[in-house]
Amino acid sequence: xxxxxxxxxxxxxxxxxxxxxxxxxxxxxxxxxxxxxxxxxxxxxxxxxxxxxxxxxxxxxxxxxxxxxxxxxxxxxxxxxxxxxxxxxxxxxxxxxxxxxxxxxxxxxxxxxxxxxxxxxxxxxxxxxxxxxxxxxxxxxxxxxxxxxxxxxxxxxxxxxxxxxxxxxxxxxxxxxxxxxxxxxxxxxx
Amino acid sequence: xxxxxxxxxxxxxxxxxxxxxxxxxxxxxxxxxxxxxxxxxxxxxxxxxxxxxxxxxxxxxxxxxxxxxxxxxxxxxxxxxxxxxxxxxxxxxxxxxxxxxxxxxxxxxxxxxxxxxxxxxxxxxxxxxxxxxxxxxxxxxxxxxxxxxxxxxxxxxxxxxxxxxxxxxxxxxxxxxxxxxxxxxxxxxxxxxxxxxxxxxxxxxxxxxxxxxxxxxxxxxxxxxxxxxxxxxxxxxxxxxxxxxxxxxxxxxxxxxxxxxxxxxxxxxxxxxxxxxxxxxxxxxxxxxxxxxxxxxxxxxxxxxxxxxxxxxxxxxxxxxxxxxxxxxxxxxxxxxxxxxxxxxxxxxxxxxxxxxxxxxxxxxxxxxxxxxxxxxxxxxxxxxxxxxxxxxxxxxxxxxxxxxxxxxxxxxxxxxxxxxxxxxxxxxxxxxxxxxxxxxxxxxxxxxxxxxxxxxxxxxxxxxxxxxxxxxxxxxxxxxxxxxxxxxxxxxxxxxxxxxxxxxxxxxxxxxxxxxxxxxxxxxxxxxxxx
Ligand code: HEM
Ligand SMILES: [Cu+2]
Numbered sequence: 001x002x003x004x005x006x007x008x009x010x011x012x013x014x015x016x017x018x019x020x021x022x023x024x025x026x027x028x029x030x031x032x033x034x035x036x037x038x039x040x041x042x043x044x045x046x047x048x049x050x051x052x053x054x055x056x057x058x059x060x061x062x063x064x065x066x067x068x069x070x071x072x073x074x075x076x077x078x079x080x081x082x083x084x085x086x087x088x089x090x091x092x093x094x095x096x097x098x099x100x101x102x103x104x105x106x107x108x109x110x111x112x113x114x115x116x117x118x119x120x121x122x123x124x125x126x127x128x129x130x131x132x133x134x135x136x137x138x139x140x141x142x143x144x145x146x147x148x149x150x151x152x153x154x155x156x157x158x159x160x161x162x163x164x165x166x167x168x169x170x171x172x173x174x175x176x177x178x179x180x181x182x183x184x185x186x187x188x189x190x
Numbered sequence: 191x192x193x194x195x196x197x198x199x200x201x202x203x204x205x206x207x208x209x210x211x212x213x214x215x216x217x218x219x220x221x222x223x224x225x226x227x228x229x230x231x232x233x234x235x236x237x238x239x240x241x242x243x244x245x246x247x248x249x250x251x252x253x254x255x256x257x258x259x260x261x262x263x264x265x266x267x268x269x270x271x272x273x274x275x276x277x278x279x280x281x282x283x284x285x286x287x288x289x290x291x292x293x294x295x296x297x298x299x300x301x302x303x304x305x306x307x308x309x310x311x312x313x314x315x316x317x318x319x320x321x322x323x324x325x326x327x328x329x330x331x332x333x334x335x336x337x338x339x340x341x342x343x344x345x346x347x348x349x350x351x352x353x354x355x356x357x358x359x360x361x362x363x364x365x366x367x368x369x370x371x372x373x374x375x376x377x378x379x380x381x382x383x384x385x386x387x388x389x390x391x392x393x394x395x396x397x398x399x400x401x402x403x404x405x406x407x408x409x410x411x412x413x414x415x416x417x418x419x420x421x422x423x424x425x426x427x428x429x430x431x432x433x434x435x436x437x438x439x440x441x442x443x444x445x446x447x448x449x450x451x452x453x454x455x456x457x458x459x460x461x462x463x464x465x466x467x468x469x470x471x472x473x474x475x476x477x478x479x480x481x482x483x484x485x486x487x488x489x490x491x492x493x494x495x496x497x498x499x500x501x502x503x504x505x506x507x508x509x510x511x512x513x514x515x516x517x518x519x520x521x522x523x524x525x526x527x528x529x530x531x532x533x534x535x536x537x538x539x540x541x542x543x544x545x546x547x548x549x550x551x552x553x554x555x556x557x558x559x560x561x562x563x564x565x566x567x568x569x570x571x572x573x574x575x576x577x578x579x580x581x582x583x584x585x586x587x588x589x590x591x592x593x594x595x596x597x598x599x600x601x602x603x604x605x606x607x608x609x610x611x612x613x614x615x616x617x618x619x620x621x622x623x624x625x626x627x628x629x630x631x632x633x634x635x636x637x638x639x640x641x642x643x644x645x646x647x648x649x650x651x652x653x654x655x656x657x658x659x660x661x662x663x664x665x666x667x668x669x670x671x672x673x674x675x676x677x678x679x680x681x682x683x684x685x686x687x688x689x690x691x692x693x694x695x696x697x698x699x700x701x702x703x704x705x706x707x708x709x710x711x712x713x714x715x716x717x718x719x720x721x722x
Contacts, residue, residue, distance in 0.1 A: 007298050007373050014365045018403050025407025025437055029422060032433045073426070114425045121500050171426030 038124075045117050045166070047134070048127040048152065058092035059155040062162075066153070068097065069167035077105035078139070080170050083146075091155035094129065099147045101170065103139035110138040110173040118165045125157035126164060136173045213308070216300030217705060218285045221307050223602075225282030226595075228310060230671070232274030233588075235318070237664055239267040244626075244660035247653050252644050260643035261329035262321065268332035272449065273356045274314055276583070279591045280452045281306075281363045284391050286602060288367060290696035290703060291385050293376025293712045298369035306362035313355035320345035331641060333438060334409065336423040336431050340416050350413045357402040364395035364402075376695075378714035382473065385694050387455030389476050393483045394451045397444045400487070405441040408434060432497050439490035447486045449583060451479060453550075453590035454521055457543050459694070460597050461525050464540035465532035466691040471524040478517035485514050495566045504563045511561035515554065522551055537689075538612035542593030545620050546586060553581025556631065571641075574634025580627045585620075592619075592670065599674065600688045604702040605681035611673045618666035625659030 036044050066089055068082035083098040103109055113133040117123040128134075132147035139145060153164070215221060242263045246254050255263070285303065289296055297303050320327040325343020328334075334349075342349065371384070371392055384392075412434070414420040421427020423434045454475075462469045469475065491499060491507040499507075525547050534540070556578040560566050569575060592615075600606050629652040634640075638649045645653065684701040698716055699707065 007369050010369050010372060011299070011365055014368060014399060017399055018361055018365075021400050022403035022407050025404040025440075026411075028404075028437050028440070029411075029433065032430070032436060036430070112426045120498060169425065171424070173426060 045115050045123050046127040047131075048129050050129050053094050053127070053129050053152045056092045056152060057155055058090060060090050062091055062155075063088045064091060064153055064157070064161070065163045066095075066151070067163065067165045068099075069165060070099065071167065071169040073169055073171045076109070076111065076170060076172055078103055078109070078111060078170055080168070089153060091153045091157060094150055094152045096130075096148055096150045099132065099149065099168070100144065101137070101139065101147060102144040103142060106141045108138060108140050110136050111170045112136050112173045113168045113170050116167050116169075118167070119161065122157055122161050122164070125154040126166070127152055127154065133168065214304070216296075216304050218289050218297045218300070218303065218707070219602075219703070219705065221297075221303050222282045222285030222287075224307050225278045225285060225310075228307075229275050229279035229282060229591075230674070232270050232278065232314065234667070234671075236267050236270035236275055237667060239263045239270065240660065241664050243267065244657040244664075246643055247645070248657040249654065250645055250647050250650050255643070257643045258326055258329055261331075261641065262327040264641050265328050265330065265332055266317070266321065269317065269328075270314070271583075272332070272445075273353075273360075274310075276449050276587050276591070277356075277360055278310060280391070280394070280449075281360070283387070283452065283456075283591075283594055283598075284363070284367050287598065287696060288370055288388055288391065289374070290699060290707045291388050291694055292371060292374065292379050293695050293708045293717065294370060294374035295706045295709050297366050298374055299366045302362050303366050306359045306366065309355050309359040309362075313352045313359065316348045316355070317352035320348045323348075333442070334412065334434075335438075336412060336415065336434050339412060346416060347413065350409045353409050354406055357406045360398050361402050364398035367391055367395045368399075376708065376711035376717060378717045382476070383717065385455070386458035386469070386472070386475055386479075387452065390451040390455035390458075390479050393479050394448050397448050397451070397483055397486065401441045401444040401448070404437060405445075408437040408441065411437075432494075435494045435497060436490070439493045440487070442493060443490045444483075444486045446579075446582070447482060449587045450550075451483070453546065453587050454479060456590045456594040456597075457525060457546055460539050460543040460593055461528050461547075463597075463689050463691040463693070464537060464543075465529050465534050467528055467532040469524065470527035470530075471520070474520055475524055478520040481517045482514060485510060485517070489514065489561075492561055492566070495563050496570045508561060508563045512558060514561075515558055518554055522547060522554075537596075538607075538609060538616055539593045539597035541613065541616045541620075542589050542596065545616070546589045546593060549581055549585030549589065549620075549623075553578055553583075553586055556581065569634060571639055572634035573630045573638045573640055576640050577627050577630035577634060580630070584627065585623055589619075595670075595674070597689075598696075599677050600684035601696060601699075601701050601703065603678050603681075604684055604700075605677050606684050606688075607673050607677040607681065611669060611676070615666060615669040615673060618669065619663060622659045622662035622666060626656055626663050627659070629653075629656045629659075 037046075065086055067086045068084065070080045070082055072078045072080050079102040081100055083100055087095065087097060089095045101111075113131075115128075115131070115133050117126050128149060128151045130148060130150040132149065137145070137147070151166075212220065212224060215224075242255060243260070246252070246260055285297065288294075317327075323344045325345060328339070328342050328345050328349045330339035330342060340346075371388055375384075411420065411422040415422055415424060415429075421429040423429045423431045425431065458469055458475060489507060489511045491503060492511040495504060495507070529544075536544075556574065560569055560575065560578055596607060596612055633649055633652050633656070636649065638645055638653075686700055687697045688701060689697075695708075695712055695717065696703070698712065
């Protein structure tokens with residue numbers, strides 16, 4: 001009978017399907033990120049060059065309020081605040097605001113700020129030309145640093161939106177995260 | 191369990207005795223028995239964890255266990271019940287029944303079959319051993335959301351590897367089942383003559399093959415995030431924890447149908463038998479199961495309506511979710527239509543099957559409520575969700591496993607079970623399971639969050655009622671064990687057909703069936719005669 005041969009063929013095909021689906025799980029990562037960039041889903045904001053920002057048409061007829069919120073991820077001994085908490089801007093006009101961060105511990109720590117804009121669906125109309133979140137920040141023990149952000153709101157932003165909230169969360173830089181992740185109870189390193 | 195089958199003189203040719211036999215067996219009935227016994231053991235271990243949970247929730251305040259241990263109980267209870275009890279039970283049924291139902295001598299890949307079983311005790315030893323490790327077992331929930339799950343202590347790699355092993359085991363099982371049904375059917379057993387249990391298992395097997403590797407990928411990403419410096423889910427490194435939820439639920443929703451589709455097959459075997467009428471709408475049952483399986487891949491985000499998706503996403507996932515009610519409704523309609531104007535009798539398997547239809551439908555309704563986005567905003571992460579998934583899983587999947595056990599136990603062992611004890615088990619279970627889970631709807635609607643060891647006093651009354659139901663339900667399952675053990679050890683001799691209205695090839699074999707099911711394929715006339 002040919003059952004042996006056809007079973008082998010079928011099993012090969014099914015095993016291939018298993019591999020493909022394993023790969024598909026990983027393929028979801030770039031897929032998800034692309035989707036987020038295109039739609040602004042999860043509030044990821046864009047970055048623009050000074051030249052592009054300067055070339056953007058201005059709209060003096062609208063005023064949009066931009067609010068600033070700051071967070072520090074749990075277990076990170078930093079203090080972080082916006083020096084301006086809300087500001088009204090015209091779309092197409094580049095604006096600068098300052099943030100202040102302080103390392104309250106007695107060690108140097110490297111952090112990475114991650115921005116998120118609400119409402120998410122208009123995140124793609126909000127861009128930055130300069131931000132402390134573009135690079136990691138290393139603060140010496142006890143150091144305080146003032147950090148600028150320059151941003152611009154695209155005049156094409158839908159008419160119903162008049163308030164935007166930009167939030168930043170400081171995380172320990174990825175390389176430090178694994179070492180410093182707190183574990184439940186007292187487990188010697190994990 | 192099947193001692194009778196083992197010592198069946200005329201077809202007994204396994205080369206080893208004792209433990210070696212079980213380690214090396216490639217026989218579908220031996221392996222089926224091991225799967226079922228394993229599932230039963232896990233059912234009691236997971237049940238013991240549930241008793242700890244209900245004990246702590248009996249009253250407000252922290253009385254018996256500390257919160258971290260409580261959380262590890264909810265996490266482990268879910269993992270043990272899903273991957274240790276329900277899934278292996280279904281594979282056990284498949285092993286025992288599918289070769290007999292399609293007129294084959296054994297499974298297509300017997301050696302792989304042995305492996306896929308023996309991986310399981312190994313995987314669960316890894317998982318359960320974490321309870322004794324410094325830091326305790328995993329306590330971040332069975333859904334393993336980062337960043338919380340990354341705070342798991344020494345248990346973390348054990349959790350991940352045990353999931354890899356469970357996945358490998360069920361994928362191997364699924365491949366074996368597909369190969370068996372596609373290549374070993376008796377001549378004349380066409381696809382549209384297959385019993386529905388076989389059909390639902392084929393569809394389940396494809397769901398397993400398509401979804402388990404995705405889970406394997408997701409947990410591997412967790413592992414590398416924790417130990418090897420990747421940042422798939424770490425915002426600091428440019429990743430996104432919400433992405434884990436998407437990948438997890440891309441596996442997770444098909445997984446819930448992996449748990450329930452074989453139950454549909456069992457109900458479709460039992461109800462026609464005791465209604466003494468052919469199943470209403472066989473073809474529509476097959477198509478409904480297939481469309482449920484397809485839809486199950488495009489509804490995953492109904493588990494994450496509240497993470498902040500764009501409106502279009504919320505709407506798409508809401509409509510797709512609610513759409514699943516249509517094929518599910520077709521199935522419920524067909525079962526009811528099968529019973530309509532029939533001459534029913536109410537032996538224990540039928541009682542469990544009817545309870546399954548009624549109570550699973552209640553779970554389906556609460557699922558529909560949760561599927562409506564704005565409503566889910568209120569119910570998400572409350573006890574309403576807990577009530578929902580216990581109706582579909584306990585009174586759905588587990589009740590049909592029990593129905594199936596009572597239904598085929600005489601075939602497997604050659605003895606009738608104790609009908610009186612069976613009925614007692616049924617009534618105690620059915621009443622107590624509703625006392626246990628129905629009040630959890632009220633708790634959820636009133637705002638009690640899930641996965642908490644302590645709660646505000648206004649939730650005290652219904653929690654106490656629920657706990658009492660829980661203890662009675664837990665206790666009643668000892669009866670189930672007693673019935674099974676008694677039946678394996680002896681009892682009234684079962685006939686070949688066992689049930690007057692039974693149809694299907696397995697009932698044409700002796701009870702217990704010979705060691706190799708159909709060494710020569712059954713005659714086409716038998717296939718026709720066995721079918722309805
Ligand atoms: C008509 C069919 C169904 C619908 C519309 C439905 C809908 C839902 C929704 C919307 C949720 C998420 C609730 C939330 O977290 O806020 C949910 C949770 C859940 N459902 Fe269903 N469901 C259905 C059938 C099933 C079936 C058949 C099973 C399993 C046999 C199942 C098992 C679960 C489980 C385990 C959860 C909770 C997962 C967790 O968060 O731990 N559901 N269901
Ligand atoms: Cu779901």
